[in-house]
Amino acid sequence: MKSPFRSFKWKDIGDIERGRPAMGEKMHVAVYRMFHYSLRGVLEKSYGKEAVKHILVEAGRAAGKEFCRHELNPKLPPQDFFHLLKQKMAVLGIGLLEVEHADFENMIFILTVSEDLDCSGLPETGETVCNYDEGLIMGILEQYTGKQFIVRETDCWSTGDWTCRFHVVAI
Ligand SMILES: [Zn+2]
Incomplete structure (x- = not known):
């Protein structure tokens, strides 16, 4: 029997132009x-902190x-791909991406996101x-690469830093 559950698909976003002709794309x-x-x-109340981190x-x-499938172009070479990603993240208000370190040979990256949508301005918790x-x-x-990665945020607004820093390693 087919599982009734499925992963997020881009079409789940729906037709915003049609659905919100007056309100449009934006929100606060x-x-x-x-x-x-x-x-x-x-979720934390029901499942605990660690499980929720995994869920997120x-x-x-x-x-x-x-x-990546719908808003980016996986056929682009690395430099152009990251340039487009940077542009999209800024335009969509996700944050200001910078590539601090990119090693495509070993698939190790350090990325920073400033003015991050999730955390910038949050109270400091040390976590x-x-x-x-x-x-x-x-x-x-x-x-983009067809490989699997471990991504760990090491700095965050909520740890008292001005930018979020992500260490990325292929597995
Ligand atoms: Zn953060």
Whole structure:
């Protein structure tokens, strides 16, 4: 029997132009964070912190794959690919991406995202919170390279840093 569950698909976003002719594409960051952190709180209560981190990474990963398929161009060479990714992330308000280190031979990257949608401006807790972004980067690079990655956020607004820093390694 076919499973009733399936991963996120780009078409789940729907036809925004048709559905929101007056409201359009935009909404406030506060609304996104209201959704993200209220959902996170409820999930943590039921499943615990570590499980929710994993859930968010997997959700980001599914989104990243579809994002790469539909909004990026996996056929581009690395430099152009990252340039387009940077542009898209800025235009969509995800954050300001910088590639600090890119080693395509060994598939090791260090990426930073400033003014991050998930965390910039959050109260400092000493704990990184951008698990969804970790997954998003994972999914995008997975789709682009055909390899699997470990992505770990080492710096975050919530750890008192001005930018989020992600260490990316192929497995
Ligand atoms: Zn962060």
